[in-house]
Structures are given as C-alpha cells and as structure tokens.
Amino acid sequence: MAQRVTPLVAGNWKMNLLRRDAVALACDLVTRLQTGSAPGCDLLVCPPAVMLHAVAEALAGSPVALGAQDCHTEVSGAHTGDISAAMLADAGCSHVIVGHSERRADHGEDDALVREKARAAHEQGMRAIICVGETLEQRDAGNTIQVVEAQLNGSLPLEAAAANTVIAYEPVWAIGTGRTPTAADVAEVHARIRDVLVKRLPDGETVRILYGGSVNPGNAPELMTVENVNGGLIGGASLKADDFWAIARACPG
Ligand code: 13P
Numbered sequence: 727m728a729q730r731v732t733p734l735v736a737g738n739w740k741m742n743l744l745r746r747d748a749v750a751l752a753c754d755l756v757t758r759l760q761t762g763s764a765p766g767c768d769l770l771v772c773p774p775a776v777m778l779h780a781v782a783e784a785l786a787g788s789p790v791a792l793g794a795q796d797c798h799t800e801v802s803g804a805h806t807g808d809i810s811a812a813m814l815a816d817a818g819c820s821h822v823i824v825g826h827s828e829r830r831a832d833h834g835e836d837d838a839l840v841r842e843k844a845r846a847a848h849e850q851g852m853r854a855i856i857c858v859g860e861t862l863e864q865r866d867a868g869n870t871i872q873v874v875e876a877q878l879n880g881s882l883p884l885e886a887a888a889a890n891t892v893i894a895y896e897p898v899w900a901i902g903t904g905r906t907p908t909a910a911d912v913a914e915v916h917a918r919i920r921d922v923l924v925k926r927l928p929d930g931e932t933v934r935i936l937y938g939g940s941v942n943p944g945n946a947p948e949l950m951t952v953e954n955v956n957g958g959l960i961g962g963a964s965l966k967a968d969d970f971w972a973i974a975r976a977c978p979g
Pocket residue numbers: 738826896900901902903904938939940941959960961962963
C-alpha cells in the first residue's frame with residue numbers, strides 16, 4: 727500500500743493570460759481559500775515569467791505556492807532571453823517545471839538538459855517538477871513503460887529527494903486533447919515510476935507523482951484517487967478558477 731502523501735494540484739498556465747487576468751485568477755483562488763473550506767491538497771500556480779511578480783503580490787500571505795514553467799541551467803551569464811533559477815527564486819518561486827513535453831518538443835530539450843535544469847532549481851532551494859510522458863506512437867508501439875522509465879532515469883539528478891523533487895507523468899497525446907488514459911493505465915505507469923523512485927532515492931516512497939493531461943472537474947474524482955497519483959499538473963482547466971478549485975477538491979484530503 728502506498729504511503730500517504732499530501733497531494734499537490736499545480737496549475738501550468740503555459741503561455742496564456744495577460745497580467746490583469748492572471749492577477750484576478752490568483753486573487754480568486756486566495757478568496758476561495760479564505761472563505762471556503764480548504765481542499766485537502768497543496769496548491770501551486772505557474773504563470774508566465776513576466777507575470778511572476780504581479781501574481782506573487784496577489785498570493786502574498788496565502789498558502790498558494792508560486793512556480794515557474796522553465797529555468798536555465800546557469801545562475802547568470804550571456805543567455806539572451808533565458809531566465810535563471812536564481813532569478814525565479816528571487817521572484818518568489820518555490821517550484822519550477824522542467825522538461826515539459828512542450829519544451830522537449832519546441833526547444834529540443836533532452837533528458838540531460840532537463841537533469842541540469844532540475845539541479846539548477848535544487849541549488850536555489852526550489853522544487854523541480856520533472857515531466858515525463860510518452861507520445862501516441864510510443865504508446866501504440868507498446869513502449870510506454872520503457873520510454874517513461876528512461877526519461878525518468880535520465881532526468882533525475884543525483885541529489886533528488888522528496889523535499890526537492892516532484893514527478894509529473896503527462897502522456898503527450900493526452901495534453902490539451904480531451905483524451906486521457908484509463909485509470910488502470912495511469913496506475914500502471916505511476917506504479918513503475920514509484921518503483922524507480924524507491925530504487926533510486928532513500929525517500930522515493932514519498933516523492934509526489936502528479937498526473938497531467940486533460941484533467942478536468944469531470945474526470946478528476948477518478949484520476950486523482952488512483953493509487954500513486956499524488957495530485958495533478960493542470961493546463962487548460964487551471965485557467966478557470968471554478969475548474970481548478972473543483973479539481974483540487976477532488977483530491978483525497
Ligand atoms: P491540459 O490540462 O491542458 O491537457 O495540459 C496538461 C499539461 O500540459 C500541464 O502541464
């Protein structure tokens with residue numbers, strides 16, 4: 727039986743919203759926490775980098791954590807357009823997503839780079855949310871487990887531990903498509919991720935493993951209660967406070 731871990735529901739806002747809407751969304755979540763019964767999970771939002779400061783102000787004093795969507799491997803230097811983990815920590819981030827499939831696809835990021843980004847986040851005292859997941863071709867070829875295990879082994883830095891690392895399993899074909907794996911498929915992949923974590927890390931049993939890909943208020947009660955699912959990484963539905971809140975409430979408290 728899996729060990730009890732407080733779930734984390736994280737909103738990946740991707741390249742969406744302008745500042746006013748981002749602040750309004752953050753304020754809406756804070757108001758719900760102040761006025762309603764709190765969900766049994768931790769909450770995190772990951773806005774676009776230019777909105778981090780404004781959203782940090784809106785979240786100040788609330789339990790909603792702030793995260794970024796990517797970081798560079800270096801602390802500073804001649805890397806036009808990039809943002810270091812040190813800058814993100816300085817902006818108030820406690821988490822940073824690394825190795826999202828959209829970055830792996832759009833920017834050619836490989837496991838070695840993702841591992842260095844996770845290490846850069848760790849060096850700044852932040853938690854790295856390391857993303858893994860198979861494409862449809864890989865799933866259809868029966869290679870899901872091998873692909874996910876290889877990505878995980880390649881992307882996990884040596885110093886990873888429950889205190890500084892979260893894993894997000896996001897099947898590429900489920901992202902933004904409205905399609906999700908069955909609960910049994912999610913359970914199988916999460917169990918294998920757990921096995922790898924337990925083998926590699928002393929406290930691998932308590933590392934959070936999030937599921938991501940077309941989570942919505944309708945499917946969250948099933949997906950968020952699968953064994954070894956310790957919360958979700960939510961894209962589209964995290965842009966609507968009602969939906970994000972409903973997903974958070976679906977997590978076992
Ligand atoms: P959707 O929830 O929009 O499918 O996106 C999932 C995702 O990529 C979160 O990182």
